[in-house]
Amino acid sequence: MILAIAILNIIVYKLREFHEAKYNDKDKKVVLLPPGQICRRFSLNEILCATHNFDDKYLIGQGGSAKVYKGLVDDGATSVAVKRLSFISKQAGGGSVFLSEIEMLSKFRHSHLVSLIGYCDELDEMILVFEYVPSGTLSDHLHRSFEKGYESLSWIQRLRICIGVAQGLNYLHTGTSTHQRVIHRDVKSTNILLDDNLEAKIADFGISKIVEANQGYTYVSTVVRGTFGYMDPAYFLTGRLTRKSDVYAFGIVLFEVLSGRRAVDFSLDDEQLGLAGWAEHCVKEGRINEIIDSDPKMQISQSSLLAFVKIACQCLNRKPSCRPTMAEIVVVLEFALSLQKNSDSTLVEGAVIASDSGQYSTAMEVVHGKDQNKPFQINHTRTTLSRKVCQILSTSIRALSG
Structure with a gap:
């Protein structure tokens, strides 16, 4: 039993090191996300279905760091905005930005703050899923x-x-x-x-x-x-x-x-x-x-x-x-x-x-x-x-x- 616990602790430690290496940013304290405890975690397949494989027809906004798509989840019952961080953003330390938004919007709720529904971090993707706000900026x-x-x-x-x-x-x-x-x-x-x-x-x-x-x-x-x-x-x-x-x-x-x-x-x-x-x-x-x-x-x-x-x-x-x-x-x-x-x-x-x-x-x-x-x-x-x-x-x- 003691050996099993020791091995488990080593695995947890190594996973933490991996995440810190991947997302570390001098300007942002690393926050490791406990799955299922902060907000909903979407599978990549759910995201692909929601956005029709990131079809440009559903593109509603873009910048240097991300593209935003309109999507439908829960069998089409819920309209969402899907923010997909770009490859360049991820290479430039975008992981800290990704974690910041999840941490911030999971903790703080207000009628004049956009609501975070969930995220996806599968296969090197960094995707945030927000409520869909229909009338632009x-x-x-x-x-x-x-x-x-x-x-x-x-x-x-x-x-x-x-x-x-x-x-x-x-x-x-x-x-x-x-x-x-x-x-x-x-x-x-x-x-x-x-x-x-x-x-x-x-x-x-x-x-x-x-x-x-x-x-x-x-x-x-x-x-x-x-x-x-x-x-x-x-x-x-x-x-x-x-x-x-x-x-x-x-x-x-x-x-x-x-x-x-x-x-x-x-x-x-x-x-x-x-x-x-x-x-x-x-x-x-x-x-x-x-x-x-x-x-x-x-x-x-x-x-x-x-x-x-x-x-x-x-x-x-x-x-x-x-x-x-x-x-x-x-x-x-x-x-x-x-x-x-x-x-x-x-x-x-x-x-x-x-x-x-x-x-x-x-x-x-x-x-x-x-x-x-x-x-x-x-x-x-x-x-x-x-x-x-x-x-x-x-x-x-x-x-x-x-």
Whole structure:
């Protein structure tokens, strides 16, 4: 019996060594998956049947690291999205990305996070099976709506999408457990999926980081990874990753939603190439109307716009500690939505925000200043802000408690 146990321990040890050699990545702690205990494990045959042998007719998305197919499992009863890591990705350490997504999405569930159904790791394949989210990405709707056959998004629809993303990120940052926090590290419009009701779901957790909440410091030092145009400059320069790095990227998404422009557009001149710099410059110069998408559905009340732009600018603060938390962003975006929906009213009460430091402010104070109690006057027409209002906006953008 003792000999049998010893042999079994040796086998387990060798299997662990094999997995570590196959999936090891300096930037990611290896996580060995206990089959059947985390999520459903599909056979390769099930995956091939679901995707008709990875037929290109069922291809719904692709990038440098993976291809995504629409498939049917459980005898056609369930529509799924099948993400198949590419050979190049696997050779470049894609195993850690594979394990990260399984670990992350098996532990953390939220209505604004894409749901993981299962995985397949047979015959050197690395495949993830997600719920099928039918209406494409936020990027598709903002930049490729004509090509994809989507209707343009109204301002209220855009606000609701932003609120959903902010709620999902807030859950990752604060609500997963008392011991762990998650930093997504790749927040961008192509990683925001939309369902039939245009409800947002955050996707792609391959480079996310789990941070212990009681570690005694607010950042984790790591190899810099992310997407050009959305990457936090402070993280890029120092390698110190914080939750505020996600906040910065989300600020880019907010301006992307407002303007309909891409985070980076190489077809434009140097001044307008990067959305972050251009949007901030327009705010400082009092030219906010130039940022707004020209789509006819983008009818925005002045007060809703002001609240939205101020919180978006705060997200892009060069000092991470001066950026708002996702909880604060959620409340201000909900406030902006209320202002837009109640544009026949003269006053919308500001919701209370509790910051990490225990200080309290209101959404009204965030967009109007703590020393001002004057309510917003609603403008029923599409806004082009006066220079005076723009000056107030650009000079009063300040940090909420970090």
